[in-house]
Amino acid sequence: MSKRQESKYKINRRLGVNLWGRGKSPLNRREYGPGQHGQRRKKPTDYGTQLMAKQKLKGYYGNIGERQFRRLYDEAVRRRGDTGENLIELLERRLDAVVYRMKFVPTVFSARQFVNHGHVTVNGKRVNIASYQVKDGDTIEVRNKSKQMALVLEAVASGERDFAGYHEVDAGSLKGKFVRAPKLADVPYPVQMEPNLVVEFYSR
Incomplete structure (x- = not known):
């Protein structure tokens, strides 16, 4: 937290x-x-x-x-x-930032908590370190038992943010890939x- x-x-x-x-x-x-x-x-x-x-x-x-x-x-x-x-x-390579960018959670604060509580996998392995540096080509996914959490459903339903162009995201399965490192101009601040x-x- x-x-x-x-x-x-x-x-x-x-x-x-x-x-x-x-x-x-x-x-x-x-x-x-x-x-x-x-x-x-x-x-x-x-x-x-x-x-x-x-x-x-x-x-x-x-x-x-x-x-x-x-x-x-x-x-x-x-x-x-x-x-x-x-x-x-x-x-932008921090795991909590990636989870936030992929719209698995509604805020960056909840992203850190979500990762710390073990709700996310990287390449099929659970990672609970928010500062973990994601590599190009890594697959990030919300664990099956966590996909129906109210926090996740709220984020998926929200139209408040757009997806970043340097990720590939399947919103239906709550799974995404970190495609490449972004430049400042690519990041939707x-x-x-x-x-x-x-x-x-x-x-x-």
Whole structure:
């Protein structure tokens, strides 16, 4: 269970964006931050802009812990190519992110819990580690005994999100394949993500 399960939408108000594009976000009613000083607006510094970019990206994936997020960044730096693109790829390869993208569950928070409770298999083997890195060609499936859970049925029936183009999904059998690593432009974020600013934040 995520530490932010009950107060997750405070992230939206603090950052001033509807991070997951959901209709029930309180930002749809109040477009300012929480607390008595929430309506004050001040121009952010370069550091503040970079920090907000990091908080948006980290928060979108279920508010990953700082230590874990930093490890992903360090791995992105070690790899060849653009560090920002590498970071997005590593985040999108997380098993909980894949389960969320395939619409097996309604939220990224429930995706982490769903994986941790052992409801998902990868290539026929049960995996209960949300941060597990999915490889190209891996098959992800909801276990048979979990396919009638209310959480799953709600997600399948929802028209709130579209499938990502780098997955192949059979919604009827709750089974999908991770086809390829995405680029930033491929990922259907409801808000603009700026991994280049995250790189600048950690490079300070």
